[in-house]
Amino acid sequence: MKTGESASRFAKLGKLGSWCAVGAFGTGMLAVTFADGTPVPTTIPDFTLSGTQPNTLDHPVVDSQACLSCHGLYDSAHEPFTNWAASMMGQSARDPLFHACLTIANQDAAFSGDLCIRCHTPGGWLAGNSTPTDGSALAGADFQGVSCNFCHRMVDPNYQAGVSPAVDNDIINDLTAPGVGLPAVPPNAHSGNFVLDPLDRRRGPRDVGPDFFYHDWLQSPFHQDSAMCATCHDVSNPVYSKQPDGTYALNNLNTPHPTQDKFDMFPLERTYSEWSMSDFALAPIDMGGRFGGNKLEVSSCQDCHMPDVSAQACRFEPERDDMPLHSFNGGNTWVLAAIRNLYPDSETFLTEDSVNQSIARAEEMLRNASDMELTEIGSDLNVRIINQSGHKLPTGYPEGRRMWINVRFFDGSDALIAERGAYDASDALLTVADTKVYEGKMGIDAAVSAASGKPEGESFHFVLNNMWVKDNRIPPRGFTNANFEAIQAAPVGAVYADGQYWDDTLYAIPAGAARAEARLYYQTASKEYIEFLRDENRTNTTGQVLYDQWELLGKSPPVEMDFMEISFGACAVDLFPAGAPDGALNFFDISQYIAYFNAQDPRADFFPEGGGDGLFNFFDISAFIAAYNAGCP
Numbered sequence: 001m002k003t004g005e006s007a008s009r010f011a012k013l014g015k016l017g018s019w020c021a022v023g024a025f026g027t028g029m030l031a032v033t034f035a036d037g038t039p040v041p042t043t044i045p046d047f048t049l050s051g052t053q054p055n056t057l058d059h060p061v062v063d064s065q066a067c068l069s070c071h072g073l074y075d076s077a078h079e080p081f082t083n084w085a086a087s088m089m090g091q092s093a094r095d096p097l098f099h100a101c102l103t104i105a106n107q108d109a110a111f112s113g114d115l116c117i118r119c120h121t122p123g124g125w126l127a128g129n130s131t132p133t134d135g136s137a138l139a140g141a142d143f144q145g146v147s148c149n150f151c152h153r154m155v156d157p158n159y160q161a162g163v164s165p166a167v168d169n170d171i172i173n174d175l176t177a178p179g180v181g182l183p184a185v186p187p188n189a190h191s192g193n194f195v196l197d198p199l200d201r202r203r204g205p206r207d208v209g210p211d212f213f214y215h216d217w218l219q220s221p222f223h224q225d226s227a228m229c230a231t232c233h234d235v236s237n238p239v240y241s242k243q244p245d246g247t248y249a250l251n252n253l254n255t256p257h258p259t260q261d262k263f264d265m266f267p268l269e270r271t272y273s274e275w276s277m278s279d280f281a282l283a284p285i286d287m288g289g290r291f292g293g294n295k296l297e298v299s300s301c302q303d304c305h306m307p308d309v310s311a312q313a314c315r316f317e318p319e320r321d322d323m324p325l326h327s328f329n330g331g332n333t334w335v336l337a338a339i340r341n342l343y344p345d346s347e348t349f350l351t352e353d354s355v356n357q358s359i360a361r362a363e364e365m366l367r368n369a370s371d372m373e374l375t376e377i378g379s380d381l382n383v384r385i386i387n388q389s390g391h392k393l394p395t396g397y398p399e400g401r402r403m404w405i406n407v408r409f410f411d412g413s414d415a416l417i418a419e420r421g422a423y424d425a426s427d428a429l430l431t432v433a434d435t436k437v438y439e440g441k442m443g444i445d446a447a448v449s450a451a452s453g454k455p456e457g458e459s460f461h462f463v464l465n466n467m468w469v470k471d472n473r474i475p476p477r478g479f480t481n482a483n484f485e486a487i488q489a490a491p492v493g494a495v496y497a498d499g500q501y502w503d504d505t506l507y508a509i510p511a512g513a514a515r516a517e518a519r520l521y522y523q524t525a526s527k528e529y530i531e532f533l534r535d536e537n538r539t540n541t542t543g544q545v546l547y548d549q550w551e552l553l554g555k556s557p558p559v560e561m562d563f564m565e566i567s568f569g570a571c572a573v574d575l576f577p578a579g580a581p582d583g584a585l586n587f588f589d590i591s592q593y594i595a596y597f598n599a600q601d602p603r604a605d606f607f608p609e610g611g612g613d614g615l616f617n618f619f620d621i622s623a624f625i626a627a628y629n630a631g632c633p
Contacts, residue, residue, distance in 0.1 A: 049193035059200040061123035062149040063141040078311035080326040086354035087328040092145035093121035100533040118192035119232040156222035165218040189230035190262040230272035236265035267488035279478030280390035338549035372562035373602035392473040398440035400529030409513040428527040428555035441470040521558040571632030
């Protein structure tokens with residue numbers, strides 16, 4: 001398939017049905033219903049945001065192939081080009097889950113696909129190819145997603161004299177407002193309301209010196225600032241406005257959001273804002289190298305998702321030890337393999353090796369994102385999951401993403417006698433009745449139900465949702481209820497105390513159980529969500545295409561993030577040998593404890609007794625010494 005034919009695979013969707021006049025609508029209330037399946041009659045202005053507007057660039061976004069000769073073909077493990085291509089950033093416009101969701105969004109609310117396209121292919125959006133909003137006008141380099149040239153032309157909308165490139169002040173002042181009385185400059189970053197240099201002047205954090213001649217280059221600290229990531233990793237629905245009672249009501253239609261402030265809109269994702277209220281945003285934290293590559297202390301989004309490595313950023317420069325790996329890995333696993341199945345390598349720049357490496361990095365990041373502790377408390381087993389990331393765990397796009405705890409109890413003969421959180425890989429079904437599932441779920445209130453004809457309550461209808469019905473995802477260190485309430489990310493249906501970045505679940509230990517194994521699993525997309533995208537689609541085959549790939553690639557196989565086992569009635573200070581204590585207390589147990597403590601292993605978290613607090617300090621050492629001196633029963 002040729003590059004220009006990408007649209008034909010997913011986006012020749014045809015035009016949506018007709019819609020009713022917008023005059024029947026008022027703020028927070030609709031006068032008619034659309035139970036016949038007609039989309040809510042929103043328009044492009046309803047989804048318009050501040051920032052650089054389509055068809056305003058003097059130089060179009062450059063095809064990423066232009067970057068290949070200098071930034072690729074010399075070190076596939078580290079070079080920017082190959083790693084970008086094997087990331088969901090580089091493949092965001094080919095993502096079959098995106099295309100299936102885009103179809104449902106356009107079915108639910110007319111022209112809503114504009115909001116999706118502006119982040120999944122900003123170059124295509126800026127070129128005016130996002131209309132029709134089904135993606136059928138996208139072509140060529142539009143399918144390179146969040147491309148090299150786009151990112152490296154981004155401008156910090158908050159100009160800082162003496163810090164930002166001097167030309168950025170004029171770029172910001174020359175922005176055109178998206179509507180009468182609306183701000184031209186985004187009041188805060190979200191949902192793809194970016195500012196782009198209209199000329200092909202590329203930017204990055206390094207000073208390359210006065211003799212650099214390969215292309216225009218400006219030093220830009222913004223490219224190492226987490227605020228850059230907020231542009232697409234906080235997502236809001238601008239057709240809704242927050243009401244005094246905290247609910248979200250539909251705006252008057254055919255007009256942009258009146259304030260353009262994301263905190264006045266309905267919050268779909270708040271990954272950046274979650275980070276902004278974590279301890280990571282205050283100062284770098286030593287995470288023992290679990291995220292930052294060569295950098296032990298991490299703070300920004302880039303520190304973890306673009307870890308520093310020893311490599312060349314360009315084939316013509318020497319190796320350095322602070323080259324950010326352009327891998328952008330997160331929690332997405334099997335979808336990259338689906339993209340390679342659907343498109344030729346000549347178009348995607350993917351290879352079997354680059355896809356496998358990218359998936360392996362994503363799985364490693366998931367394993368590093370959490371820790372588990374097991375504690376016997378009376379007749380119960382307590383399973384603690386500790387969030388070691390800088391945002392909620394899991395975070396991002398909430399539909400279908402989830403983590404759950406699996407616990408298996410064994411008797412003295414090692415026979416399985418009970419299981420909680422069972423998952424059947426053959427049909428991708430999770431037993432939810434006795435399972436702790438960490439997830440976010442949204443829904444539709446009565447007013448939107450009347451407007452759309454969709455049932456009130458929990459819903460996968462992303463663009464129609466205007467309330468959160470569940471969010472028990474584990475907050476990051478530094479969490480406070482007030483701060484997360486302020487960024488529209490407060491827990492729903494769960495209680496976390498200020499400062500808590502872990503969650504405890506108690507399981508009754510069945511009679512006869514001698515030991516237990518506990519695992520934490522993560523899944524990119526649930527069966528329920530994949531089937532929704534297939535069955536709800538009445539426009540094209542994007543849902544079926546996604547379903548076929550999901551089934552072919554193992555039905556979004558869960559990733560094991562943590563594993564621990566515990567023997568019931570065992571002595572807590574009998575630690576040696578690791579994994580198989582010998583029943584004797586001596587120097588070796590002390591030495592093993594020191595090793596656990598230095599590694600911040602959950603088995604060294606002795607304080608407070610019976611629970612642990614996720615911290616490793618003098619109190620744990622003191623509690624261990626007291627328990628050791630008391631001996632074992």
